[in-house]
Amino acid sequence: MSETILILGASGQIGGELTEKLRNIYGSNHVIASDIRNGNDALMNSGPFEIIDATDKDGILAVVKKYKVTQIYLLAAMLSATGEQFPQKAWDLNMSSLLAVLDIAKEKHVHQVYWPSSIAAFGPTTPKNNTPQKTIMEPSTVYGISKISGEFWCNYYHEKFGVDVRSLRYPGIITWKSKPGGGTTDYAVDIFFKAIKEGAYECFLGENTRLPMMYMEDAVNATIKLMQADAKDIKVRTSYNLSAIDFTPKELATQIQQFLPNFKITYKPDFRQQIADSWPQTIDDSEARKDWNWSHKFDLSSMANDIIKNLQAQKINS
Ligand code: AKB
Numbered sequence: 001m002s003e004t005i006l007i008l009g010a011s012g013q014i015g016g017e018l019t020e021k022l023r024n025i026y027g028s029n030h031v032i033a034s035d036i037r038n039g040n041d042a043l044m045n046s047g048p049f050e051i052i053d054a055t056d057k058d059g060i061l062a063v064v065k066k067y068k069v070t071q072i073y074l075l076a077a078m079l080s081a082t083g084e085q086f087p088q089k090a091w092d093l094n095m096s097s098l099l100a101v102l103d104i105a106k107e108k109h110v111h112q113v114y115w116p117s118s119i120a121a122f123g124p125t126t127p128k129n130n131t132p133q134k135t136i137m138e139p140s141t142v143y144g145i146s147k148i149s150g151e152f153w154c155n156y157y158h159e160k161f162g163v164d165v166r167s168l169r170y171p172g173i174i175t176w177k178s179k180p181g182g183g184t185t186d187y188a189v190d191i192f193f194k195a196i197k198e199g200a201y202e203c204f205l206g207e208n209t210r211l212p213m214m215y216m217e218d219a220v221n222a223t224i225k226l227m228q229a230d231a232k233d234i235k236v237r238t239s240y241n242l243s244a245i246d247f248t249p250k251e252l253a254t255q256i257q258q259f260l261p262n263f264k265i266t267y268k269p270d271f272r273q274q275i276a277d278s279w280p281q282t283i284d285d286s287e288a289r290k291d292w293n294w295s296h297k298f299d300l301s302s303m304a305n306d307i308i309k310n311l312q313a314q315k316i317n318s
Contacts, residue, residue: 006032006069006110008054008097009076011039013178013189014116014170014219018073021220023047032067035076040178055093057100064109071227073114074101080120081272082182083143094146098153105163113165114227117151117239119212120144120184121169124278131280133241133287140278151238158237166226167239171212171246171283173219176307176314184275188213188252191265192304195256196311200264207250207267210281214244215298215306222294229292236287243283244296245303255304 005022009015010033020042023031028047036053038044050063054076063069076097083090098115105113122131123138137148147169157163172185179193180186187203188211194201214222222242226234247255253265288294298306 002026002030003070004030004032004067005071005073006034006060006063006067007073007075008034008052008060008101009074010043010049011035011037012075013175013181014173014216015075016040016043016178017175017216018075018220018223019043020046021224022073025224032063032069034063054097055100057103060100061104061109064104070110071112071114072101072104072110073223074098075116077116078143079181079183080118080141080143080275081184081186083146084141084271084275087142090142091146094143095149098150102153102157102163102165105165106157106161111164112227113163114223115150115154115165115167116223117147117167117169118143119169119171119279119283121147121151121239122278122280126280128281130282130284131241132284133236141275144278154239155237164231165237166234168222168226168242168288169239169283170219170242171214171244173214173216174303174307175216176310177216184272184279185211185213187249191249191252191256192307192311195260195263196308196315199260199262200266201253202266202268203249204268204270204272205249205276206269206273208248209273209276210246210248211276212243212246212280212283214242214296215303218244218296218298221297222288225294226288226292233292235291240288240291241283241285242288242294243285244298245300246282247300251300252304255300256308258301259304259308
């Protein structure tokens, strides 16, 4: 079936790269990027773009009708660290946008929805290692509360109204194409920019803080693979655990030193340490691997190599 896709939150970290990949697959005119603000030139110039407030159901619906949209990917969200600074705003944005999109699907304006959950849906009482798909989930951040609530809204709309909504619990996502935006795992992106530019980085998490992570290319591929899977293979309608790699800031710094031997790291943990400490260290994603054949491509070394190579080329060309 040919699809026309609307991306809400396309100017964000994941939204931008997801839009690029979807435009390659479905054709530029079939992927409508949108955000509350303009995106970078690559996003704005590679296909249709609309300004949309993701909490405004009527605004979303008008664009859905204008382009005859068949699928919505909802990427607009306030992440964990910013969410702790603006709890009410985080809740309002994260929940109203999801409910607006689920309602649009319930009313049959679109036939499929993607919405990301996160490892933030877990909490301090969750088993930390090889965290199972089904386990104790008592999140301690507003972002995490919005994610666990959202997961159950997705499941509810699927069970009650037959909405084909699909979701992944993203780990920290790492890319060199854009700067991080308000998350606790952002250090793992920031560190590469600083390593290339300044040769040194002060990390806001302690050296031994292990977290689940993933390279952007794997995250984008997982998202599209999940959306393209046969509906009968989707057994989890809350959100699938998803995993690739895990490391501590110290291990990441050691990896970067393989390519940049003079790189120096120092540690000054701030309020984000407590958030990181409440999350799992490693994730069991065997259900995603079994149900729709997910597998990741990048390990820590191939990811670091790819990022450093690209950032160095960008520096030479700028
Ligand atoms: C964050 O750190 O808030 C996000 C996430 C793990 O969902 N990157």
